[in-house]
Amino acid sequence: MPEIVSREARLSLLERMLLMRRFEEAVIHAAAKHKYIGRNHLYIGHEGTGAAVMAQLKPGDLAHTTHRNHGHIVGRGADPGRALAEIMGREGGLCGGRGGTWHMTDTSVGFQSTSAMVGGSIGLATGGGFACKQLGQGNVSVALFGDGVLDEGISYEAFNFASQYSLPILFMCENNEKPGRRETSMLAADRLLDIPKALKIHTMTVDGGDVEAVHAAVGEALARIRKDQVPVFIESQIEAWPGSHQHKPEFTTGETDISMAWDTGKITGPHADWIRQEPILRYVRKLLAEKAAAQADIEALDKKVQAKMAKARDFAEASPFPQAEGAILGAFA
Amino acid sequence: MPSEKMLTVKDAILEALFEEMARDDRVCIIGEDVGVAGGVFGQTKGLFEKFGEARVVDTPISEPAIFGMTVGAAMAGLRPVVEVMFGDFITLVMDQLVNQAAKIHYMSAGGYTVPLVLRTAVGVGGNLGPQHSQSFHAWVAHVPGLKVVMPQSPADAKGLMKAAIRDNNPVVFIEDRTTYNVKGPIPDGDVIVPLGKANVVREGRDVTIVAVSRMVQIATKAADILAGEGIAVEIVDPRCIVPLDRETILASVRKTSRALVLDAGHLDYGITGEIAAIISEQAFDYLDAPVARLAAPNVLIPCNTALEPLIVPNEQQIAQKIREMLNA
Secondary structure, X not given: OOOOOOHHHHHHHHHHHHHHHHHHHHHHHHHHOOXXXXXXXXXXXXXXXXXXXXXXXXXXXXXXXXXXXXXHHHHOOOOHHHHHXXXXXXOOOOOOOOOHHHOOOEHHHOEEEEOOOOOHHXXXXXHHHHHHHHHOOOOOEEEEEEHHHHHOHHHHHHHHXXXXXXXXXXXXXXXXXXXXXXXXXXXXXXXXXXXXXHOOOEEEEEEOOOHHHHHHHHHHHHHHHHHHOOOEEEEEEOXXXXXXXXXXXXXXXXXXXXXXXXXXXXXXXXXXXXHHHOHHHHHHHHHHHOOOOOHHHHHHHHHHHHHHXXXXXXXXXHOOOOOHHHHHOOOOO | OOOOEEEEHHHHHHHHHHHHHHHOOOEEEEEOOOOXXXXXXXXXXXXXXXXXXXXXXXXXXXXXXXXXXXXXXXXXXXXXXXXXXXXXXXXXXXXXXXXXXXXHHHHOOOOOOOOOEEEEEEOOOOOOOOOOOOOOHHHHHOOOOOEEEOOOOHHHXXXXXXXXXXXXXXXXXXXXXXXXXXXEEEOOOOXXXXXXXXXXXXXXXOEEEEOOOHHHHHHHHHHHHHHOOOOOEEEEEOOEXXXXXXXXXXXXXXXXXXXXXXXXXXXXXXXXXXXXXXXXXXXXXXXXXXXXXEEEOOOOOOOOOOOHHHOOOOHHHHHHHHHXXXXX
């Protein structure tokens, strides 16, 4: 398995996760200040998966994702100021304020689509894989989706086609169903993996809270996809963020305090269990334990990310709303 | 006079596909039985042998994923022509067509385009019944972001297919099976018929018929009958219902002062109502009679050749309607 060994690579992975987290916190702040009409599909708690995938995509690779996409798009390298502006409906947004939280795209980083239709990303990403193969540039296509997508018939059809035609696609399932709560997907199969496996797709499962484990699995999958031109399905098991079902974004688990990684006495309240094992604090603890970084390094990294997000926020808030007349333009190319 | 080549509508479209695939490597054909079998009506015959399995792709019977896949492939740089075998099956791809294909360009503020052609065959006739005879052109025309083409002559069918493949938008290309074997001259060379440009198929001073696809041919028969009675019918074929060439329709109506709008699809909430409204709004002062319409009644299409003739307006009904309009 390709492992992350260099200190730089590990810190870079952490930085990507922190950017995703601080971005969502900026979204919550914006909603609280009525800077945009809040909606609730935040990426908090999923960072271990998104960062591991986005860190390993190459220029020219294609990504299609879902309604829970903010982390994916900033993790892929889209400008966080323009992404935040898009969510806030501003002219300076990635899509001129027309896509919003549900439909951000960024051609400059191959971020093809974010679909609010459950199952939307999976059909489109299969087409991305078909095009990658046809165009012969060695690129791959990635579909990111939740476990509920396996309920949609299109997922079965897409797996079948991708398998039969050996398309270079990473099917990345972020399974955040929580035992005891109502499950998102209602499959008669025992495991999500059973569905792609029945269609002869190589499957893997990984602990989504362990970013290096996800990184290793994704690295192995991408190597296989590029070399053999085949699809691979990964199920990343994620402990859902307790705030993810709110109507309006709120700091259910508080603003992230990175020092909780070493000062565990600070972790209290009804969501202490989630905080203790959430992917960012968990990774910081690992880096500290393995002496890959000191507390001061972590704090400096977080400050750097926060400074970047402060600039992004300033840009987004300063960006004007689009002119209403523009709404009628652009249905056709 | 140079001898022009004669082809059927079906073969004219096939010739367009051969030429466009040879011209542009990004063009590919995707659908059920389009490859080895050459299409259930022979409409893709020979493409597989010439261009191979990578570009002429037989798919499982999985319309939603296949159409979604086509949208993703178009966004990523290909120019696919995807076939939905019967027009009725467009219901199976509606989510991907309406919620993805039609919206990608707008949602991405022009960042992405979806240059694809969805071709499908429709038509009442041949005992195909209520699940294989419908035409949903009015449904798709109702969705902003989709172009809708409905050819009737071989030359138009070829030139419009070439234009549809080169267009940067999702284009729904609706072929009426009952026109497939209609023969006509095909001009030599790379002739494009632009999308959104109507054709005045027949000139006349007394009444304008607006019709697309099969209805143009039925209207022509009606015009021949009426010519014998001294009535000169003008027939305007918009060829595309989106974008619709309003100017050519209105110019004709301003000349003749009477308009009859035809459709092989259902009357209620269909394209005849839309076109009639445009004429009434923009040429009202020129009209000597209310705009008239003839289309399929809002009933199911029976699986019975003895009952099918009740569905699509015929030349006798059209001629009678025009006589009534002129005598009113």
